[in-house]
Amino acid sequence: MTDAAAAKAQAAHAGLEAPRTIVVIGGGQAAGWVVKTLRKEGFVGRLVMIADEIHLPYERPPLSKTVLTGEADIETVRLVTPDDFEALNVEAWQPDYATSIDREQRIVRTQSGRDVQYDRLVIATGGAARRLPDALVKTSHIAYLRTLDEAVALGERLRASKRVLVVGGGWIGLEVAATARKLGVQATVVEGASRLCARSLPPMVSNFLLELHRANGVDVRLHASLVALADHPHDAERIRATFADGSTLDADFAVAGIGLTPHTALAEAAGIEVQDGIVVDHFGATDDPRIFACGDVANHPSAWLKRRVRLESWANAQNQAISTAKALLGTFEPYADIPWFWSDQYDVNLQILGDIPGDAQLAVRGNLPGKRATLFYLEDNAIRGVIAINTPRELKLSRKWMNQGRTVDLATLTDANTALA
Numbered sequence: 001m002t003d004a005a006a007a008k009a010q011a012a013h014a015g016l017e018a019p020r021t022i023v024v025i026g027g028g029q030a031a032g033w034v035v036k037t038l039r040k041e042g043f044v045g046r047l048v049m050i051a052d053e054i055h056l057p058y059e060r061p062p063l064s065k066t067v068l069t070g071e072a073d074i075e076t077v078r079l080v081t082p083d084d085f086e087a088l089n090v091e092a093w094q095p096d097y098a099t100s101i102d103r104e105q106r107i108v109r110t111q112s113g114r115d116v117q118y119d120r121l122v123i124a125t126g127g128a129a130r131r132l133p134d135a136l137v138k139t140s141h142i143a144y145l146r147t148l149d150e151a152v153a154l155g156e157r158l159r160a161s162k163r164v165l166v167v168g169g170g171w172i173g174l175e176v177a178a179t180a181r182k183l184g185v186q187a188t189v190v191e192g193a194s195r196l197c198a199r200s201l202p203p204m205v206s207n208f209l210l211e212l213h214r215a216n217g218v219d220v221r222l223h224a225s226l227v228a229l230a231d232h233p234h235d236a237e238r239i240r241a242t243f244a245d246g247s248t249l250d251a252d253f254a255v256a257g258i259g260l261t262p263h264t265a266l267a268e269a270a271g272i273e274v275q276d277g278i279v280v281d282h283f284g285a286t287d288d289p290r291i292f293a294c295g296d297v298a299n300h301p302s303a304w305l306k307r308r309v310r311l312e313s314w315a316n317a318q319n320q321a322i323s324t325a326k327a328l329l330g331t332f333e334p335y336a337d338i339p340w341f342w343s344d345q346y347d348v349n350l351q352i353l354g355d356i357p358g359d360a361q362l363a364v365r366g367n368l369p370g371k372r373a374t375l376f377y378l379e380d381n382a383i384r385g386v387i388a389i390n391t392p393r394e395l396k397l398s399r400k401w402m403n404q405g406r407t408v409d410l411a412t413l414t415d416a417n418t419a420l421a
Contacts, residue, residue, distance in 0.1 A: 016289060019119035020045040022328060023108050025098045025266065026124035027051020029059055029317040030295025032079040034122050037325035039088050047090045048116050050108065052097040055148055056085050061314050063151035064175035065344060069182060070155055074148060101270040103288055120328045123278060123286075123293040124321065125263035127312075132167065132256050138230040141239045141253040145172055146260075154255065158185055161252035165241055167226060169196040171343050172257030174209060177218050178345040188249060189213065190224035190241070200341075200352065202360050205375065205387055208368060209345070216346055229254060260312055262297045275299060277310035282334035284324030294324040303336035305355050315340045338402055347371065349388075351395050354402060356385035365414045366391065374398075376414075381407040394420055 022038060024031050027049060035047055035057075051057075057079040066072035080088070096110045101121065109115045129144035143154045154176075158164060164180050166173045169191030180187040189196075195206035196213075213220050225244035232238040232250060241249045264274045273279040273287045277299030284292040284300070295317045299310040311320075315337065323335035342351040348371055356362075356377045366373030366389075374394045377385035383402050388395035397420050401408065412418055 017119065018330070019043070019328060021116070021118050022047055022120045022122070023116055023118040024049045024122045024124060025108065026122075026126060026295070026297075027053055027055070027057055027092075027094060028124065028126045028295065029057060029079060029314065030124040030126070030321040031122070032057025033318050033321035034124060034294065034325045034328075035088055035090050036080060037322045038328065041326060041329055041331070043329055045119075047088070048093065048118075049090050050093045050096055050098050050110060052095050053147060053149075054095045056080060056082065056092070058148055059314065060146075063148065064145060064172055065179055067148065067151040068155040068158060068176070068179045070159070073152070077148065098266055101266060101272075101291075103270055103291070106290065119290065121291045122284075122324065122328065123267055123272075123291065123297060124295045125266065126296045127260040127262040129172075129256070130259040130261045132226075132229065132258065136226065136229060138228065139239050139254075141231070141237070142229065143253065143255045145176065145255065145257065157253060158183055161185055163188070163251045165190065165239065165249060165251040165254040166257065167229075167241075167254055168257040168259075169193070169220070169222070170199070170257055170259065171197060173255070174213065174345055175343060176255050176257060177213060178216070181216050181218060181346075186217070186219075188219040188221065188251065190221045190226060190243075190249075192223070192225050194222055196220070196222075198358070201387070202356060202358060202362060202375075204362060204368065205350075205389075208389070209350075211369075212346065212348060212371075260296060262310065264297060267293070267297075275308075279308075280324075282336070283327035283332050284320065284335065285327060292324050292328060294320045300335065302339065303334065304338045309339070311339055313339070313341045338399065340399075347390075349390055349392065351388045351392065352386070353388070353395055353399055354383070354385035356387065360385065362387075363410055363414050365394070365420075366416050378408070378410065381410070383408060397421060 024034050058077045062072045062077050096112045098108050099111050100109045107115050107117050129146040163186040166177050166189045169189050177187040177189050196209045227244050228242040232240045262277050267278045268274045278293040280293050280298045280300050284294045296312045302309045319337050320335045340353050360377045362375040372390045374391045375387040386398045
């Protein structure tokens with residue numbers, strides 16, 4: 001990100017009046033951090049948040065873990081308490097959702113018939129769990145996991161079941177399977193690809209997760225092409241899955257974790273550029289200088305990756321929202337974080353930092369078949385990506401070196417007998 005880009009962004013907004021009314025569409029983590037940051041940065045104008053959930057902004061990572069087990073609820077996953085939210089003086093239109101954006105009049109209209117004129121608008125609409133095709137699903141005994149209410153309902157269903165079928169061997173599917181086993185529920189994971197988390201992990205780590213889940217009693221089936229999901233022929237309260245090879249599998253119900261579909265329809269209808277998410281610059285601004293976007297729905301130019309990307313992570317939802325909120329008020333600090341993601345499964349905390357191509361040659365520090373190792377991807381002796389398995393301190397140190405652009409010695413890096421520090 002160059003100073004020229006910052007100057008260009010400032011020039012684009014220089015002719016606009018200071019905002020008196022800011023509208024935020026969405027009520028998730030990104031939206032919550034936008035409104036919190038706006039007040040922290042001194043915005044005293046009208047602030048309206050339009051959200052289709054009844055709950056105040058909350059964090060999603062616990063949904064596939066402690067909320068499912070019943071160890072956490074809305075009180076423990078809130079981004080802000082009701083009292084603190086009230087102190088922010090936000091008009092929360094909940095539950096409601098925006099149906100149109102009139103860019104010429106600068107008006108947002110909602111399903112309930114309300115409308116509001118904005119000086120600046122933030123679209124933080126996130127996304128929805130991708131659904132299995134209707135032609136494939138012929139049962140009501142299927143669950144998806146995206147919202148708090150869905151997590152609570154899924155947790156109740158799991159705790160009352162003996163066997164669950166998980167469709168999708170990505171992060172959500174694996175976390176649900178791990179939580180099911182914690183609850184004593186038998187779990188089968190079916191994945192159409194040749195390995196788990198194939199889009200985000202190199203084969204070495206996919207294999208590690210495969211063995212981890214099988215060691216914990218999960219029936220993992222790869223190359224499993226699902227062709228039908230229907231009520232069980234002899235028990236309407238259960239399901240039967242049929243696969244392309246003719247095999248079948250019975251379970252109490254199914255959970256599908258097959259990705260996220262970003263909520264971009266509102267932006268598209270308003271003529272805002274959309275390409276795998278709402279296209280924004282380093283500061284969260286769209287091609288309309290009064291309209292910004294952040295979080296799961298935003299496609300931004302990553303300074304670290306050197307390409308555009310739409311990130312679905314807790315860290316991105318928070319930090320991009322903070323940067324965007326500041327830009328709304330004329331403080332242009334580029335969002336240039338190194339992408340970071342984590343997952344907790346059984347006794348394993350797995351963190352991914354930076355950029356790791358699917359065919360990357362990784363330097364291994366520690367014992368990967370075991371449960372404590374750090375894997376590095378290097379370019380020109382500089383760390384470009386890290387996968388940390390139960391080694392959070394090594395990831396923290398790696399982040400520091402990556403931000404510094406520091407070169408490292410490969411032999412020292414992979415010598416577990418030498419302290420990284």
